[in-house]
Amino acid sequence: MRIAIDAMGGDHAPNAPVLGTIQAARDLPDVEFILVGRDAEIRVITSEFPPNVTIVHAEDVIAPNAEPVKSVRKQKDSSLVVCTTMVRDGTADAMVSAGNTGAFMVAGLFVVGRMEGIERPALAAMMPTFKGQGVLLMDAGANTDSTAKNLVQWAHMGQAYMRLTHGLSHVRVGLLNIGSEPGKGNELSKVAYELLEHDCSHFVGNVEARELLNGACDVVVCDGFVGNVLVKFYEGAGMGFLESLKHIFFANPLTKLAALSMRSGLKAFKKRFDYAEYGGGPFLGVRGVLVKAHGSSNPRAFEMAVRHAYNMQHSGLIQDLEQSIHG
Amino acid sequence: MRIAIDAMGGDHAPNAPVLGTIQAARDLPDVEFILVGRDAEIRVITSEFPPNVTIVHAEDVIAPNAEPVKSVRKQKDSSLVVCTTMVRDGTADAMVSAGNTGAFMVAGLFVVGRMEGIERPALAAMMPTFKGQGVLLMDAGANTDSTAKNLVQWAHMGQAYMRLTHGLSHVRVGLLNIGSEPGKGNELSKVAYELLEHDCSHFVGNVEARELLNGACDVVVCDGFVGNVLVKFYEGAGMGFLESLKHIFFANPLTKLAALSMRSGLKAFKKRFDYAEYGGGPFLGVRGVLVKAHGSSNPRAFEMAVRHAYNMQHSGLIQDLEQSIHG
Incomplete structure (x- = not known):
């Protein structure tokens, strides 16, 4: 297996992508990792590249706030576009980037391409929950003004994803809505409810946002505007x-001392809600494994995203999706 | 001033509405409070009604999950409909209910009626922020599939509200969106941005959900589906x-002891995020002061909602809104 890494994307590039990749490469000696980016800037980070890590030089870098369509079209020699081109050409099986999210999706759509039968690929985000393994939200922002049919396709992709990467046999799908009874919501959710009821196994119906973090479902589908608002709000909150x-714990020497007694509990809590542990979001519905790491990824977060890409590829997710669409 | 109270609405009715109202009545001796509901059930709660609290019997109660339009139409003698009828007829200046939110809005729309010039009244929700006085979100769920023009009207109403009830002179309005640059978002937000830019003073542009709790604006406008999802998610999270x-603090005797040292900090933190302190959400754009208290209101939360209704009426908000629409 070969995984292409956009070494130049993200707030802490190239350090975080390079160091995160090296860490993953040590644990996965049979996988070949290809760091794509400015050769000199990558080499200067360390002198100890494992034998299964190589570098492919790409001169250009897409800026974090660059206009996605224009930059993907014009910056063919950017690390991001080179990575997606490698996936398209089969010289890489998967790719990971922490760069410009819009450009990542555009490159996924126009360089790698949609799976046949999927109208709109979607960005999936794993949201930490208070109970259980988390809930996969689709779409986290790739599509606004989406249709009910889009939501149904995302439900199916989300189910396959959770089945193969999390080992769940019954993947419960919920429709994010503003009331729990059927018939509630806006035009989109009313139609989507009807479709999901007929076309989705283990559909648990409408799920209110209040219940989302209590393990009400394993996959929740919604329009990408709503999903993006929710994911970003969760992050900010x-x-x-x-x-x-932190302010309460560090208020004075006494509280600092007191906080020590709670260390293990606080650590577990923080870990549960640390995005770094969740390994980035897959872009589902394109013809390859594309994982978007968080823009602010540190080496640990990037490493988890790389492992995530490995797991997705290893599980045969793409083949499974293609079969389930056409079978 | 006379304030009508739906004594039968909410999870803890009639206790919470009655006890909350009595508390407010003691502090506001010049205001007349009219408890509307089942006379016998109200009287049994206490024997000490202040002189400025009277009871108006209403036999019927709209159930928490009753279908809003049907129940408002058929249950004319319900506590909720009687309250709104009093506001319409001028026998009350304001009303407060913790009951069925859908029925509350329907009664507001069809019994009290819209302000002339306002297409869609909106439910406003004050969201606690980490800095500052909180952010007023409109619409919190009264309208789905709303138009850009709706959002502009809500922006204006929200500004008047924050000016009069919170004493802000420059009320900053933000448009909830999935990117900060102009031109981002879905069809609704693209058009709304253009309109707000030309027609709203102190418009700060797009606000991403991540920034909402950092005091990025005083009023944020969005479609009611998105707003409702956000408000409920915040509550659940x-x-x-x-x-x-709590689990971390009560893990063992040592952590319990340690938590004591942080008591004041934790108390302040909890108070800031306690919905009870925020006094319910006003339904803005109808011809009267209508305040929706949270369904799970305890006496304290209900009291704050009553005070809120008093402040709104006292500030002359409705007159101000009517003037600003027509002036």
Whole structure:
């Protein structure tokens, strides 16, 4: 298996992608990792590249806020576009990037291409829950103004994903809605409910946002505008909560001492809500394994994203999806 | 001033509405409070009704999950419909209910009626922020599939509300969106951005959900589907987060002891995020002061909602809104 790594994408590039990849490469000696980016900038980071890590030089870098369509079209020699081209050509089986999310999706759509039968690929985000393994939200922002049919396709892809990568046999799908009874919601959710009821096994019906973190379902589908708002809000609220707690714990020497007694509990709590542990979001519905790592990924978060790409490829997810669409 | 109270609405009715109202009535002796509901059930709660609290008997109660339009139409003698009828007829200046939210909005729309010039009244929700006084979100769920023009009207109403009830002179309005640059988002947000830019003073542009709790704006406008998802998610996440903390604090005798040292900090933190302190959400754009208290309101939360209704009426908000629409 060969995994292409966009070494130049993300707030801490090239350090975080390079160091995260090296860590993953040590644990996965049979996998070949290809760091794509500016050769000199990559080499200067360390002198100890494992034998299964190689470098492919790409001169250009797509800026974090660059206009996605234009930059993918024009910056053919950017690390991101080279990575996706490798997946398209079969010189890589999977790729990971922490760069510009819009450009990542555009490159996925136009360089790698959609799976036949999938109208709109979707970005999936694993949201940590208070109970259980988390909930996979689709779409986390690739598509706005989506259709009910889109949501049904995402439900199917989400189910296959959770089955193969998390080992769940009954993957419960919920429709994010503003009421729990059938018939509630906006035009999209009313139609989507009908379709999902007939066309999705283990559909648990409408799920209100209040119940999302209590393990109400394993996959939740919604329009990408709503999903993106939710994922970003969760991130902001989580960071704010942790920040507030820090102030309480570090208020004075006594509270600092007291916080020590809670160390293990706090550590477990923080780990559960640390995005770094969740390994980035897969872009599902394109003809290859594409994983988007968080823009602010540190080496650990990037490493988890790389492992995630490995697991997806190893599980045969793409083949499974293609079969289930056409079978 | 006379305030009508739906004594039968909410999870803890009639206790919470009655006890909350009595508390507010003691502090506001010049205001007349009218408890609307089943006379016998209300009287049995206490023998000490202040002189400025009277009871108006209403036999019927709209159930929490009753179909809103049907129940408002048929249950004319329900506590909720009687309250709104009093506002319409001028026998009350304001009303508060913790009952069925859908029925509350339907009664507001069809009994009290829209303000002339307002296409869609909106439910406003004050969301606690990590910094500052909180952010007013409109619409929190009264309207799905809303138009850009709706959002502009909500922006104006939200500004008047924050100016009069929170004493802000420059009320910053943000458009909830999935990117910060102009031109981002779905069809609705693209058009709404253009309109707000031309027609709203102190428009700060797109606000991403990640920034919402950092004081990025005082009022944020969005479609009611998105708003409702956000408000409910916040509630669920907040409760889950506090629950998790409790487990950490009560893990063993040592952590319990340690938690004592952080008592004041934790108390302040909890108070900031306690919905009870925020006094319910006003339904803005109808011809009267209508405040929706949270369904799970305890006496304290209901009291705050009553005070909220008093403040809104006292500030002359409705007159101000009517003038600004027509002036």
